[in-house]
Amino acid sequence: MNFRSDNVTGVAPEIMAALAEANVGAVTSYGDDPITERLSRRFAEVFEREVAVFPVATGTAANALALATMVPPYGVIYGHEDAHIQVDECGAPEFFSGGAKLLMLDGADGKIAAGDLEAVVAVGGKGGVHHAQPAAVSLTQATEAGTVYKMDEIAAIAEVCRRHGLALHMDGSRFGNAAVSLNRSPAELTWKAGVDALSFGATKNGALAAEAVVFFDPAKAADFAFRRKRGGHLFSKMRFLSAQLDAYLAGDLWLRNARHANAMAARLGQGLAAVSSARLRHPVEANEVFVELPEAAIRGLLAAGFEFYRWGGETSACIRLVTAFDTEAAAVDAFLAAARRLAGGRSG
Amino acid sequence: MNFRSDNVTGVAPEIMAALAEANVGAVTSYGDDPITERLSRRFAEVFEREVAVFPVATGTAANALALATMVPPYGVIYGHEDAHIQVDECGAPEFFSGGAKLLMLDGADGKIAAGDLEAVVAVGGKGGVHHAQPAAVSLTQATEAGTVYKMDEIAAIAEVCRRHGLALHMDGSRFGNAAVSLNRSPAELTWKAGVDALSFGATKNGALAAEAVVFFDPAKAADFAFRRKRGGHLFSKMRFLSAQLDAYLAGDLWLRNARHANAMAARLGQGLAAVSSARLRHPVEANEVFVELPEAAIRGLLAAGFEFYRWGGETSACIRLVTAFDTEAAAVDAFLAAARRLAGGRSG
């Protein structure tokens, strides 16, 4: 019963089947194959417009390549201080961009506020040669706190971007979870809201290793392909990346998988809300639950074989529980039963 | 009947099976899993010593990350002018190294000669602050000309490296083909011959997308892991990279696959040698055949549905034929029959 991350999971059966199905005969390498062509059409349908789509294998590659295409080497990228690009990519955005600067904001529940962004950009020295230049904003959707940016929150941030000429990137490593949570179309969640480029994640939601970078204005993607190749992220047997993403979109598998993961998180969240000594740190809006528990309860849960991370250091009283496309309700219920047993009695 | 490249192929059945087999349950991500652990042991056995092994998904990533770990940003990397790192990676070594300089040598049959290397390094200005500093040599084994460096050739180059304090990298995108061709052990072909790091390729020889960077002195690999992560090349579901490589080594699949590919190339080469108007450009020592044919014959072969590249430009009279683990003898024989028909009669 492993709640450590959605990347401890294996591959969804539909995607495994697609890999096997793609393994027939010889096809032209590097993306000039029928599956990759079909994938491009499918993305255009899902996003209701022409888009430029580039499959890669990791979320770090997707984010770093997208941002490097959007900002000059002397650019500033704004985002939340807990964002994956800042904390968990070993400096990939700096590397791929040639040295851009990440200026991160704090903000409740993993989200930056438009007002805070406006304030920091306003003094960012745009045009002044001494200062790295405000260039892009990156939003994580769903966030690292298991929450989602609401439509009006995105709109307000997009307005700041428009006013200051900043590009807007969305790290959608868990984009499916956000889409299900907000119940809005992919188009509404992105380009209609002002997003310029999306890292569309699949790995955490059932793929083996596949993400797509989507540019909503293909003209702005002109040099992405060179950067991808130069970054070692162009697969020779591209059909196997494309096949994963193709199966992921087919029949809305991505939404079904995300819906399940979100439901399991909601079940966890609701169950924990009823545990007297537990305190949810953030609203549960996607597939992650952050909960503070008594130390004895945390130790007890670990001893009982549940796997999860303490959040914020080895002695933290807050744990993170991540659900996925294959999380079983029985596992959730077992966890809740143990939590009630270990942590429910304190106030009883 | 596609002879365009060994990367137009699909995945070997043993490797596809290993992927399915790995797809069971939850495991810790990013390489702390049993399959990756087993893989490390297997590499130590194959190379008869402790090694540091890093799976990545593309050959470009393997080469660029290995070289970036071996040279300073102001370093010079020497190699053959036709090498993949120079011609086919869109500047990946320059990118990953932070701007190292590639100084390439010509040389017959895709190989650099130790004497030529010595001459150019000797005037390379080692120690002089005005000059990018001689730092590493990269050999492609098997070469881009379908030949292989012989043991004495490697030894002579390694001696130049030793004399000038240069690291020696081997681009083994087709290492299996070279190993079979030379009939020497992996250890003899690499560290015993003076090689410091190897890009051990699997993709072209049956994997979906898997290569391993092998450092023979683990102490020299200290910062590779950070560079890999920062390059977006650390897979969260690492088990699926490791499973490919594990199956590739198991039961010497890699050597069996390479042996077959080489045999098919030899069959092609021998057949073409008997075609009166054909001229082999290089000895056929691995899984590639370069042959000059009359223009009418080339057009006839293309019209007959055989797929291959002209080498050196769209009007070149030289074509490249690449065989792979799944090339069928019947396809080779069909090609030869067509070639004899189209090109054999000219002088007859």
Added chain:
Amino acid sequence: MNFRSDNVTGVAPEIMAALAEANVGAVTSYGDDPITERLSRRFAEVFEREVAVFPVATGTAANALALATMVPPYGVIYGHEDAHIQVDECGAPEFFSGGAKLLMLDGADGKIAAGDLEAVVAVGGKGGVHHAQPAAVSLTQATEAGTVYKMDEIAAIAEVCRRHGLALHMDGSRFGNAAVSLNRSPAELTWKAGVDALSFGATKNGALAAEAVVFFDPAKAADFAFRRKRGGHLFSKMRFLSAQLDAYLAGDLWLRNARHANAMAARLGQGLAAVSSARLRHPVEANEVFVELPEAAIRGLLAAGFEFYRWGGETSACIRLVTAFDTEAAAVDAFLAAARRLAGGRSG
């Protein structure tokens, strides 16, 4: 009467004379000349030990080259959020280091506190491949707030560095002003306190364009010379950089100049402390004064021809006054008289 910055000044006469004196005959270029040799000896005397000294022409170059030599591309550099390396170098440290990450702390009076540094480094993920790696701390001495780190403050920060294996860099763009303020020897202020490398500034204190990067362990400076050349910062006519620094050190010109600048700032600070509606934002410990004044007073001072910057934006009520080696007491007194006239009456 220009208080905008210490870089609006010209060149101290002693340094101008040294340039003229150096302009005799032909000498070997790029630093192999008698003046540069003498300079190295002089630095060894001033710092009471063997050091590696590298003249460059700008403070940005000094800082960025020093830091790039001290951290890997995937390193983290810690400092104060107002530091020049973060705010005023257009991303130079990121550029020269190949993409290192600057994580900046706030802190009163332009200084970071050892405790805050310890807290952030402790969760910095040292050793964990997902995170940019804690690598160096940069202190600005004197600070951007016109204050100086006290000996015990430096010692406490150096202890954090020692504990976590971080290199300690000092941005001494105004090192002379700090030395005078603290009345301690250059050795005590740097290597004896745990500083590994110093950007020793001269431009703001009387040079035309000259700074020296000083490494206290020459073995750690091994690749600085290559980085300097590659950065375009190795002067062919090096004697003219060295001559500036040589004259700057000769007869303690650097301390005399700094002493004068500090005295002028103290005179300003004391005078303003007696102005009823003025409020000093920071202690005046070097050659900068930050003072909040009524808007009418600021406008009046500007109208009277005094030049200075508002600090923190065009509508800020805080102004910065910088004194220099050539600031005249009469100019200070004129400013104070005007300030008393414009701002002193409010409470009267």
Added chain:
Amino acid sequence: MNFRSDNVTGVAPEIMAALAEANVGAVTSYGDDPITERLSRRFAEVFEREVAVFPVATGTAANALALATMVPPYGVIYGHEDAHIQVDECGAPEFFSGGAKLLMLDGADGKIAAGDLEAVVAVGGKGGVHHAQPAAVSLTQATEAGTVYKMDEIAAIAEVCRRHGLALHMDGSRFGNAAVSLNRSPAELTWKAGVDALSFGATKNGALAAEAVVFFDPAKAADFAFRRKRGGHLFSKMRFLSAQLDAYLAGDLWLRNARHANAMAARLGQGLAAVSSARLRHPVEANEVFVELPEAAIRGLLAAGFEFYRWGGETSACIRLVTAFDTEAAAVDAFLAAARRLAGGRSG
């Protein structure tokens, strides 16, 4: 009697005087000063059009910053294999561009031929994602062989650039020497001939440390200023860079100085042509002379106190003699007398 390089010289008296003259009072830093403004107007006059001018202190900075502004990180820069950017800048172009690739051509007398350039660009894979992209050509004028590109040679190369969409850079570290040699206007030598950006050198021809990067289409210089700052090449006391260049242009000092240097080289060349055992390696068209001499003669000249470099290694039979703005005819004649004595008698 030092013929080692034109950078062993000091500063021309007119430029030294300009530095002293600029050293009056306080002016706004970083280039917003009257001298820098005057300089821009002067460049516009000299080049007969609006230009964007950026003073920097070294030729390496000028070249690397100019090229970085002209090519993407995945670009290819073509030039001559002996060019300063390839041989003598420790990889600065690769560093500033973020990893561009230098592909160098050989060619007689330090010059590349348009036909050779066309041939290599034609197979450069423009548009193909696997290949670093043809982006710019850099010509050295005067060349490293002491020759100059003739007008028709430049035109032919510019035509190749136009045909393939390549930017054309001119490394004019010795531009004055070339201008004098060709007796054409600066406009004719550059933008009228198809040059997009020029590194306009002054240091070797009398300045202390000053070069100007000139973009003939200011719109294409948009991000140069940020790159210059980020590279640490924006001087705070900019007036002292500008004053050098201003004095350099004033009254055609640059042409007078270059004319003298060229005349001294011609005198050397003519004198050596009459020495029986001497062989001039290249035509003497600027201020450098390459001559092959018997070993005994070389040793004799060194023993007599003449200073120069052997060219191509410590045992080379070819020496390089460089003249400058301050070379005395008597020194030339002394050298020629010694050469005649040491090398002239062999065949006599």
